[in-house]
Amino acid sequence: MEKLNAQMETKRTCQRPLACGHHCGGIPNENVCAPCIMKGCQNQNFYGDGYCIMCTEPWTSKPIIQIVCGHLFHYDCIRQMLKNRWHGSRITFGFMLCPLCKVSISHSDLCEIMSPLVHLYEKIKTKALTRLQHDGLFQAKDITQPSGKYYKDPTGFAMDTYAYYMCSRCRQPYFGGERRCQDEVKEVNPKKLICPLCRVTTKNKDTTKKKVCSKHGLDYLQYKCRFCCSLALFHCFGTSHFCENCHEYYSVVYNAPRESLPKCPAGPCGQQLSGSECPLGIEHPPTGEEFVIGCVMCLNSNSY
Template identity: 65%
Template sequence: MCTLAPQMEFFQTCRRPLPCGHPCGGIPSENSCAPCLVEGCQPHYGDGCCPVCADPWASNAVIQLDCGHIFHHACIKQMLQNRWHGSRITFGFMTCPLCKSSISHPDLYEIMSQLIHLYDQIKSKALTRLQHDGLFNSSDVTDPSGKYFQDPTGFAMDRYAYYMCSKCQQPYFGGEGRCQESVVEVDPSDLVCPQCSDTTKNKICSIHGAEYVLYKCRYCCSPALFHCFGTTHFCDPCHSNYTTVHNKPASSLPKCPAGPCGKQLPGSVCPLGMDHPPTGEEFVIGCAMCINTHSF
């Protein structure tokens, strides 16, 4: 049985008589009543239970989504309020549990409009980043046999991971989606966007803001190419060996000048040509958009 049931908000049912004579089990605010769900009256509506919580229809008010599928109103509303699972923002919860069509119903308009606004925010950010990375016309989008053929939005939303800042409650870029799949969940308090991070301080670009700040690799003196877990920046070699460098205690990391993968470089000149905090801490170099404008 679904874990939603014990915490569900219960709604009064409509109770208006249906053409079959049974009282309506839908929510009172609907202009048109939900179909009759009394066993034997409408046998084509499942096995007499809500597909989400597996409780009988009569245990709570029901709602028929625009796609035609019926659920307990409380189950669908709580699913939308709980939003995504884990740290990374995803939007699968906004689809019908049975047919995966976008959830739509007049009574859910207020909560869905807020979620759609969040989706549009992240979609815009992801497409801009896809263009910045020169992947807008990559084979993933142009190959007819590919998963994302002529779907740059789907490709961008899958490729890039976004997280909710624990301070300002706004979404921010947190790395490639593939990195999120190989790490345990992050403490929500550690998810902080560049705008709210003490690391950026006065280095936020006056033109592009904090969205495209370029970081130093946390583990060596190289520019970071990867942002993973919503918290950590890596250069390419350190990213490829992140299980080694990420698990090292700060005391065992090389001091500046530090090479990739925990290598101590000879001499005293930093390859970045700038002062920065000790290896193991996050540091902002500047604005990636301004530094790499030619990449557009």
């Protein structure tokens, strides 16, 4: 069986002879062969001392790949890491970096799997920088001061500050609040991650679509607080919009049974207000459901 497996792996590896006389051992039909992996040959020194650091199996057990930074890995290991994408519910892009030196992974034989990932990164980067400008944070100390973590790097600051999630229905990324909020709670079930447009029920879907402006799209929708009749200022966990008071005591309202939440007119933190008129002056679903008011950028410019 071991001999058979070895024969199968030989067929999967590049057999072109290198200058040293050894076979390449890389990907079949690759454009440029990787350097010789035979220990001691041509004084080559690679991490792993004869083993891939990702799977701890010998170099010769699988086809190898040398990415742009110069580090070697098994091709299957790098490809699987890219296919697995990010860990957890929040979209992050650390998996697109070399496990050893953190330089962006690049290789002509990875273009097929890398292209959609790069497109996703650019899409979220644009969204994050636009929101950073909208929030007036381009002059944040972390960006402008030499001692700042993201000195002269607004992209890094924006990508670290904001949280974006992948909608489980339409498979498109959407803004889900600030990263610091997610850091304080347990991971959200990916199946519960639903973007604003997909979140609405069939009953009021047409109404919500009318509130999505063609200029600003979905990222700047103004929501009612999910737990009371106030404007939402925070979007957390990729699932819930909060006003400032409900956000401060999110552990109380977020975990409360739906039937225990106050009815409209509802005050922050589970208060039942007197009277029958909504403080926001709008009709909306029962407390506990997400509700879109309109595009906040258009509302602020009085053009909605």
